[in-house]
Amino acid sequence: MRVFFCLVIICLAGCNSTPDTVKPPAQLLTDHSFTPVTIESKNDVFALSENSIAKMEAEISRSLDKRLTTRSLIKYIFAPENQSLNYLTGATLTAEETFNSKDANCLSLSIMAHSMAKHFGLESRFQQVFIPEYWASENGYSLLTGHVNLRLKRPSASNVALTSTVYDTVGDLIVDFNPSSFRQKFRTQIISEDVILAMFYNNKGAAAMINREYDLAYSYFSAAIESAPQYSSSFGNLGVLYRINNQLEQAELAYNHALLLDNNNNTAKGNLARLYDLTGRESKAAAIRTALEHKRSQNPYYAIAKGNEALYQKDFERAIKLFKKSIRLDRTLHESHFGLAKAYFYIGDISGALSELEEAEKHAYFDSEKQRYRGKIMSLSAQLVQ
Template sequence: MSTLFRAVYSSVIYGVLLCQLWACSSSPEMPKADEVESLFVDSLFTPVTDIPSAEDIFYLPPDAVVEVRRAFERYSLSHSNTLTAHEWLANYINANQTSTQREFRYQDNLTQIASETYAQRAGNCMSLVVMTSALADIFNIETEFQDIAIEPVWDKQGDFYLINGHVNLRLLPPTNTHTVYVSSHAILVDFMPERALRGYDKTQINRQTLITMFYNNMAAEALVDGDLDRAYALIKAGLKRGQFVPAFNTLAVIYRHRGDEKRAEQVYRYALKFDPNDMTTLYNLAVILGDQGRLDEWAEVHKVLELARIRNPYYYYDMAQQAFDEHQYDEALAWYQRALARADYRHEFFFGLSQTYWALGDEKRAKLNMEKAMALSADETDKHRYQAKLQAMKRH
């Protein structure tokens, strides 16, 4: 398996970790453009032409621009004490359901360009931040982007583990020195406010870095879908806009899935020059070394991983499943509980725990955990499966 990094966002571990995009690390030096260029091997991939440009990412169609301008004009004409543009915009994008403007809401789906997010009134945090920035551009409102150091949220899609990060932005007040504004504070726009209010560390990032993160998100999603050509084109577009260390990890995962482990290892080792303690990159490199039987090198990398003790809840989940299959139910119970201690939002963990309690004869806890699995599942197929299992338990 690989791991990816994704900022909902995403990253990638080959067949194991795909981080959906944030968790930027500060590097003592930045990659050089000519060095980065040498990492690309276009001959391994079929060209893809429909990759959005950086301008496309923030583009809003004329009718959307007119709609937003008119909304602001209507507000200004109907209020004597009008808000500044950045205050109004903050209210506009968070309008409540009873207003004429349907609110923009967080929805953990694909990363989208601004025009798509505006049309759908929904998107993941990366999509919503990009759209809000595009709206701010209409009024020449300055923005600051922030990478939020939240606790990693794990997910699993196919052969990848995903680590989801978070990003938000601040709308800055006008800087006209000839006008005195009653409100001159910056406004935080965060579509997941429970995260914004918990005091996580924040790193300010520039627009170029945000664009690279955006491409990395899309590349991770294409990789999960099995479209290596598109994933490569996207990650190359991102790395040409700016150097974002997790994106190198994504590029390496793409090479490994294409069957070029030598090139993948080269990219992993290049990424480690800038962040030698990045767990995702180290883990993915260890997978290659282990598969190739290079045990001495593997041991050196694994030593670092063990010292940091990978916080991947799916490690404990996989161990639990193995113990369950071997009918070691007490052991499986302990592994499932460790997995849930690290990710108590994964429905499959509760499902496994429910099965284990049932095998141990604890029907009450088995039903309780099956109910939790059903409540947490967003997929209708899983929901129906859990519901059927729960009904069977109740009839027992």
Template structure:
């Protein structure tokens, strides 16, 4: 039986580094998520997210339609323009709309993806998004953990192009502002869920600032656009819990876990709530459901495994380390974790095998040296 006692509430954000399953769901029954606890205030409209002032539009269009660039496919022209534009770009954690990102020359990767969409729309280029499972970035503030997420932008070639195609022709270009050699491309992210990320990010800021009316209004906008986004619902449940309405928070957690594909972050947060109110039997029941959640991000399971290991739940940690390595067989960290768990469980032989695998997969000489030293210790313990 897995047993976790998390100290922080978890929010998933979109930034420069990973993510939950963003796909919308046809959810039944309908969720009663609204409340009179909060006052609705003005938040950005969807069209404002991708708005560009005329001067910013003209800068891009002048480049795109310049005679000297007409022998370059349109999607490549967009990629080239962005490559020049982001030279000296400040990758702050702020989530900006397209116009602010272009004006401030700054923003996180979601901001740049938004800017890419704004430019692509001006010239009729088709955009798609894909989630990338890569090592996450964590931030802690108060009682919240935010986990940043990474999204690739795929720009398709224009239809009926007059550009003469040479020997090499690419039907699309992938714009990835922080590519990772070990990142795994995950599921496609539809446009509604992509837009909801913007509102989720801003809501997380307002949660940290304890402006609950603003956070609620932003999440309401996100739900209106993508009603089944589980991470929006998770953030809404966190809002209700922080504001003292635990009954409403619990109803949302149960809805996510019983009527959607589930969410590791929502389940973790729900277990926190149950243990806070000493409903330990319920906590144990729901904790066992980690293994039933479909989440293709190996780093999510690796993180949970570390938490279980820290709580001396070595068998539970071992199960989760194995789940992580099954999804991403190249992750040396998962095999190192397995070796530690096997050692604590008294299985020295399997600990050695897992450690040998960690040595083989080590990404840096420093990691290889560390694992080799641990392997020697295991050899002496046999």
């Protein structure tokens, strides 16, 4: 069984309204078993360099009419020459790093766009997008992911040219680097810069934890809690760090505080169930898992996560059943077809693998994904010819 923890791009849980007076147990934030490490400041995360600003100033037109400035900014971000923007789920970068690399996740891309808008005097706010629970796999971990975008306030009604990734709302523009999130018009919620910063730190902490850089992970999670003390997911991730380091009492405190802040933090519940198993409280663990399984039974992304887990355990027949279940729930998800293709490949069914890869390519949203699937199709087709 893999450990589930939140890779906060963004984490689904943790943005519900909670009392400002809820304070964490003091021992969670004064742990001397970890050595503090210097990490990015808030300014480091949001700032753009003079060189980057000069590039923007040369390309983006300033105007007393902020509608024209807005149009120019949008055209610059989504101009054909900038379409090298690559949406990478795991790449968490600062605004400056994103501006120069163009390879980043929705959180980093939204931070960059926010900083650019702010420089030109435009008002923007971050939004959490309440997509279904979705997991990505990395080095044996299942990482819960989510989505954010940017609401760019439009001074007044105007005929701003929109691209496929900018969506019109009442009076505002939504800048979204993953247009697939708009397929089902998911509910959104405004979140602050401080919460976005906490999400950034959680992503970096999760990456450090996977790499076994535990001092660095603790520093990031602590900074996340300092930035947004009511953000549940930071405590859930801190609990995973404690559990990995066999500090089970601390882990339980962290999970319970995460749930005190947000009782809908399913990832913290699942990790608490794992902790109950480790400490001989199997009946409590089973009760949590039964409730979670019922809640997630109709979520195709959960079936994908369990299918990937089965692949990792080399239980290919179970993986096939789970990916087929996900396809029955929603056949438009390319991840389901790709998972099924991998399972077919491992059992030697090359024709089945090819068929599912073609489905994955058909349903993929991004050119980079389509190209990846096309390369695998060509490789497998060559094997069939031989």
